[in-house]
Amino acid sequence: MPHDLMSSESLPSFENVAIERDGGTTFVILNRPDKRNAMSPQLHMDMCDALDWAEMDDQTKVVVITGAGGNFCAGQDLKLYFRGTESDPKARVRARRAAHTWRWDRLSSFPKATIAMVHGYCFGGGFTPVIACDFAVAADDATFGLSEVNWGIIPGGLVAWAVTEIMNYRDAIYYSVTGDRFSGKEAAAMKFVNKSVPVENLRAEVMELARKLEAKSPAAVKYTKECVRMVRRMTKDQAMDYLNAKSDALKHVDPEGGRQKAMKMFLDDKVFKPGLGEFKR
Numbered sequence: 377m378p379h380d381l382m383s384s385e386s387l388p389s390f391e392n393v394a395i396e397r398d399g400g401t402t403f404v405i406l407n408r409p410d411k412r413n414a415m416s417p418q419l420h421m422d423m424c425d426a427l428d429w430a431e432m433d434d435q436t437k438v439v440v441i442t443g444a445g446g447n448f449c450a451g452q453d454l455k456l457y458f459r460g461t462e463s464d465p466k467a468r469v470r471a472r473r474a475a476h477t478w479r480w481d482r483l484s485s486f487p488k489a490t491i492a493m494v495h496g497y498c499f500g501g502g503f504t505p506v507i508a509c510d511f512a513v514a515a516d517d518a519t520f521g522l523s524e525v526n527w528g529i530i531p532g533g534l535v536a537w538a539v540t541e542i543m544n545y546r547d548a549i550y551y552s553v554t555g556d557r558f559s560g561k562e563a564a565a566m567k568f569v570n571k572s573v574p575v576e577n578l579r580a581e582v583m584e585l586a587r588k589l590e591a592k593s594p595a596a597v598k599y600t601k602e603c604v605r606m607v608r609r610m611t612k613d614q615a616m617d618y619l620n621a622k623s624d625a626l627k628h629v630d631p632e633g634g635r636q637k638a639m640k641m642f643l644d645d646k647v648f649k650p651g652l653g654e655f656k657r
């Protein structure tokens with residue numbers, strides 16, 4: 377649970393996760409820099425709580441997931457997550473559930489835009505949140521690696537499944553089976569991340585994207601994300617039906633009435649060109 381839900385800035389604090397605000401963008405930061413942000417059971421539980429908080433926080437329009445101390449994440453904590461729960465099946469179940477919940481279930485269906493900001497090391501189980509985020513931006517010199525094979529285990533905990541969601545099959549097999557590392561630049565070339573930039577520009581690049589997303593209608597962002605995610609596994613007819621229903625629903629659930637406002641501004645007032653940017657809200 378959060379230690380302090382109402383600090384002076386109304387930001388929650390956690391043992392292994394830090395929260396920072398930049399306008400409408402909230403950084404949710406894996407915060408075990410001494411351990412290269414390896415994911416302990418406590419970190420997983422903190423991430424579940426932090427994402428629950430960020431979802432409900434009205435000021436948060438965009439969530440950036442990143443790691444403290446110049447690294448993204450060294451994967452599962454070999455000592456605390458694996459060895460530490462070996463003889464405690466209940467603790468293992470709790471840790472596994474929390475690990476899965478935030479890294480895939482919560483992030484992949486998060487109602488606000490999410491960006492993974494990757495610098496330094498990103499290994500093993502650290503791949504899952506990168507893949508689950510809507511966007512990923514890496515430092516050119518970031519180091520990605522599916523290192524599991526190097527110590528005799530598989531990319532479990534959904535990692536093998538998640539990598540095939542985003543990598544082509546040859547790359548997924550190659551990097552899983554060899555354990556070879558790849559850089560942020562290579563990750564961008566294979567579209568594992570949207571782009572990579574020199575590390576000194578990483579935050580600015582992420583904030584440029586975040587500001588763009590902050591300016592958009594939250595309801596349209598949420599619905600668009602849901603639609604793109606859901607139709608991937610539908611037939612054409614199912615998708616048509618689902619998308620029609622979602623379009624109708626959005627008209628009614630958008631508290632800003634974006635569609636009606638935008639129509640009026642474009643068709644009647646002629647003060648807005650939707651192809652060139654969002655309407656002023």
Ligand code: COA
Nearest residue numbers: 410411412414450451452453454455497499500501523524
């Ligand atoms: N689990 C537990 N502890 C970890 C860890 C992990 N996955 N990754 C790093 N750490 C700890 C180290 O044990 C060390 O702890 P110590 O200071 O108590 O000795 C500390 O973090 C710093 O690690 P170190 O190896 O000294 O730093 P480095 O910068 O030279 O190397 C890595 C960083 C990430 C390349 C290296 O630690 C590593 O290979 N980690 C394992 C990565 C991995 O295979 N992850 C997949 C797990 S699913």
